[in-house]
Amino acid sequence: MARSIGRICKGFQRLGLLSKQTQLIPFTRVPVGTVRTIVTLPSFLFPQPRDFSLPNPSWGSEMTRMYEHYESQCEMETEGGQKGPWRRLPSYNRLLKYATGGVYLSKMIQSKARLFTRNIRNPGAAFEYVLFVNKEEQKCVCILQAGHLLEGPPGHVHGGAIATMIDTVTGTHATFLSGPVMTANLNINYRRPIPLGSTVLLESCLEKKEGRKTFITCRVTSTDGSKLHTETSALFLSITASHLLGG
Amino acid sequence: MARSIGRICKGFQRLGLLSKQTQLIPFTRVPVGTVRTIVTLPSFLFPQPRDFSLPNPSWGSEMTRMYEHYESQCEMETEGGQKGPWRRLPSYNRLLKYATGGVYLSKMIQSKARLFTRNIRNPGAAFEYVLFVNKEEQKCVCILQAGHLLEGPPGHVHGGAIATMIDTVTGTHATFLSGPVMTANLNINYRRPIPLGSTVLLESCLEKKEGRKTFITCRVTSTDGSKLHTETSALFLSITASHLLGG
Numbered sequence: 389m390a391r392s393i394g395r396i397c398k399g400f401q402r403l404g405l406l407s408k409q410t411q412l413i414p415f416t417r418v419p420v421g422t423v424r425t426i427v428t429l430p431s432f433l434f435p436q437p438r439d440f441s442l443p444n445p446s447w448g449s450e451m452t453r454m455y456e457h458y459e460s461q462c463e464m465e466t467e468g469g470q471k472g473p474w475r476r477l478p479s480y481n482r483l484l485k486y487a488t489g490g491v492y493l494s495k496m497i498q499s500k501a502r503l504f505t506r507n508i509r510n511p512g513a514a515f516e517y518v519l520f521v522n523k524e525e526q527k528c529v530c531i532l533q534a535g536h537l538l539e540g541p542p543g544h545v546h547g548g549a550i551a552t553m554i555d556t557v558t559g560t561h562a563t564f565l566s567g568p569v570m571t572a573n574l575n576i577n578y579r580r581p582i583p584l585g586s587t588v589l590l591e592s593c594l595e596k597k598e599g600r601k602t603f604i605t606c607r608v609t610s611t612d613g614s615k616l617h618t619e620t621s622a623l624f625l626s627i628t629a630s631h632l633l634g635g
Numbered sequence: 636m637a638r639s640i641g642r643i644c645k646g647f648q649r650l651g652l653l654s655k656q657t658q659l660i661p662f663t664r665v666p667v668g669t670v671r672t673i674v675t676l677p678s679f680l681f682p683q684p685r686d687f688s689l690p691n692p693s694w695g696s697e698m699t700r701m702y703e704h705y706e707s708q709c710e711m712e713t714e715g716g717q718k719g720p721w722r723r724l725p726s727y728n729r730l731l732k733y734a735t736g737g738v739y740l741s742k743m744i745q746s747k748a749r750l751f752t753r754n755i756r757n758p759g760a761a762f763e764y765v766l767f768v769n770k771e772e773q774k775c776v777c778i779l780q781a782g783h784l785l786e787g788p789p790g791h792v793h794g795g796a797i798a799t800m801i802d803t804v805t806g807t808h809a810t811f812l813s814g815p816v817m818t819a820n821l822n823i824n825y826r827r828p829i830p831l832g833s834t835v836l837l838e839s840c841l842e843k844k845e846g847r848k849t850f851i852t853c854r855v856t857s858t859d860g861s862k863l864h865t866e867t868s869a870l871f872l873s874i875t876a877s878h879l880l881g882g
Contacts, residue, residue, distance in 0.1 A: 500760075500783045501831055504793035507755070507784040513747075514754070536747045537754040540802075546751035547806070547818045548799025555787075555794040571794045575822045584748055 440479035441519065446512025450587040451533040454611055458520045458529065477519040477560065479506065505556055513537045515549075519557065521564055528561035530590040531611075534582060545582040550608065553590060554620050558604045561592040562624035566602045569624035576620045587611055600626040687726035688766065693759025697834040698780040701858055705767045705776065724766040724807065726753065752803055760784045762796075766804060768811055775808035777837040778858075781829060791828040797855065798823055800837060801867050805851045808839040809871035813849045816871035823867045834858055847873040 443455060461472040480503060508514040516533040532553055540546030555571055562569045582588055589611050595603040602624045608617040690702060708719040727750060755761040763780040779800055787793030802818055809816045829835055836858050842850040849871045855864040 501786045501790070502784050504785050504787060504796050507761070507786075537749050538751050539748040539754075540751060541817070543748070546799065547802040547821070548795065549751050551798035551802065551821065551823075552793065552795025555798065559794070570788070570828070571825050573822070573824050574794070574798065575820070576798075577820050578818050581817070 438479075440506055441476065441517070444511045444516075446533075446535075447516060448533060448585075448587060450611055451516065451531060454531045454587065454589065455518055458531070462520070473522045473524050474520045475523070477521060477564075480560075505552060508535075508537060515553065517553065517556075519560055521561065526565065526594040528557060528564065528592040530557040530592070531587065532590060533587045534584060536584055539584055541581060543584055545584060547578060550578070550582065550618055551576055554606050554608070554618065554622070557590045557592050558606050558620070558622040559624065561594070562602045562604055562622075565594055566597065566624065566626050568627050569602060570627050571622070572601075572625045573623040574620060575622070576618055578618050580615060580617050582608070582617050588617060589613070595621070602626070685726075687753055688723065688764070691758045691763075693780075693782075694763060695780060695832075695834060697858055698763060698778060701778040701834065701836065702765060705778070709767070720769045720771050721767045722770070724768060724811075727807075752799060755782075755784060762800065764800065764803075766807055768808065773812065773841040775804060775811065775839040777804040777839070778834065779837060780834045781831060783831055786831055788828060790831055792831060794825060797825070797829065797865055801853050801855070801865065801869070804837045804839050805853050805867070805869040806871065808841070809849045809851055809869075812841055813844065813871070813873050815874050816849060817874050818869070819848075819872045820870040821867060822869070823865055825865050827862060827864050829855070829864050835864060836860070842868070849873070 443452060447455070458474050459476060461474045463471045463473075463475050505515045505517070512533070513535045514537045516535065517530050519528060519530045521528045530553065534545045534549065538545050538549040540549065551574065554576060555574060558574075559569065559571055588608055590606060590608050592604055592606045595605050597603070604622045604624065606618075606620040606622060608620075609615060610617070690699060694702070705721050706723065708721045710718045710720075710722050752762045752764070759780070760782045761784045763782065764777050766775060766777045768775045777800065781792045781796065785792050785796040787796065798821065801823060802821060805821075806816065806818055835855055837853060837855050839851055839853045842852050844850070851869045851871065853865075853867040853869060855867075856862060857864070
């Protein structure tokens with residue numbers, strides 16, 4: 389199988405459909421400093437992945453209302469030439485766009501790995517969320533509709549599901565501010581449980597940056613801000629290729 | 636529908652198949668101090684739920700080996716009459732065993748809610764775990780095999796999935812020690828990422844109890860203890876019926 393794919397790649401190269409780059413692959417078990425040859429496959433082989441941050445029929449009225457609120461303030465050319473301060477982030481999808489020879493490609497194809505927050509494809513059943521960033525204010529907000537498969541205490545969202553969204557939002561925000569990072573600390577204070585099915589707002593703010601460290605705070609509230617569900621301080625460490633490849 | 640179920644319940648009561656108890660229902664939106672009449676349905680209507688903490692074919696050799704290690708030290712009568720210090724906890728299942736009149740039962744039947752850590756039924760795809768408690772040493776251990784649907788950084792477990800298991804294990808331990816509790820704080824230090832598919836050990840220890848507060852520490856390590864993945868301190872608050880019903 390691996391050899392066959394290797395041969396297919398060589399065939400594409402001959403036809404001029406593949407480009408070659410030299411690049412480091414994060415999170416693979418290769419010695420530090422190893423450089424691999426990357427083959428980028430032609431885009432027609434892989435259709436554009438679905439953007440899960442766009443509205444779907446499972447979204448309730450509150451989720452839709454909040455989405456439209458931030459979407460209306462997003463970057464766009466207006467008559468006066470001004471732009472809004474917010475920008476919607478498309479959902480993260482693990483793309484099959486790198487391959488190191490036939491063997492690595494084969495492993496990637498065989499892999500069933502899926503992002504934890506998007507591992508249930510039934511719309512509305514688990515995490516329905518969308519992120520917006522505000523570059524000027526160094527803020528990030530996430531609108532979350534918590535589905536029925538996220539239960540902890542009966543009728544309420546699991547503390548781990550809340551932590552998962554906090555890690556996702558603050559981690560995305562830290563990456564936006566500082567480049568590649570890894571979570572070093574999450575300190576979460578749970579103030580009030582979140583009823584299953586409800587829509588809440590996660591607001592992430594930059595506290596400070598010190599060398600490799602990015603400090604973020606995050607509050608989870610009701611969409612009108614009247615109820616505080618959790619408060620978090622998070623620390624992220626910037627990482628380099630050597631950190632990634634060191635394992 | 637609600638009325639029909641109410642009538643069915645009354646029918647069962649007349650036949651002597653239902654017992655009546657007066658009990659408080661946690662996490663329902665009723666005024667503080669309200670007492671409701673609970674109807675317990677006959678067990679033949681609901682077959683014994685599956686115990687997800689028992690071995691299944693998706694378990695790898697390391698998961699199985701660790702399970703057998705703790706299982707062999709569990710409470711059991713020996714020739715000398717001694718018992719082991721550990722006890723396996725069966726998996727938590729949300730049972731449909733309480734109903735308040737027809738309306739509440741109807742809501743429960745319609746509800747699709749599922750425990751976050753058990754919401755994917757495909758064995759081995761997400762969280763495979765089993766908990767053991769040691770009453771003498773006031774310890775709890777959890778053996779976790781992290782499936783391919785828990786991905787965060789490519790090839791590694793999502794920080795939120797790790798937090799989810801920490802909340803589950805420390806919360807179960809705190810409940811075992813102090814009765815009904817709610818998570819008040821989780822302070823998680825991430826030291827080393829966990830590769831997808833690997834088996835790790837979560838060890839939860841009682842630090843101290845002060846009034847309503849139960850302080851727990853938790854370490855996530857490789858099964859031989861040589862690699863430290865995360866360190867956590869957790870705080871749980873004991874809750875009473877009024878806390879539960881207060882929402």
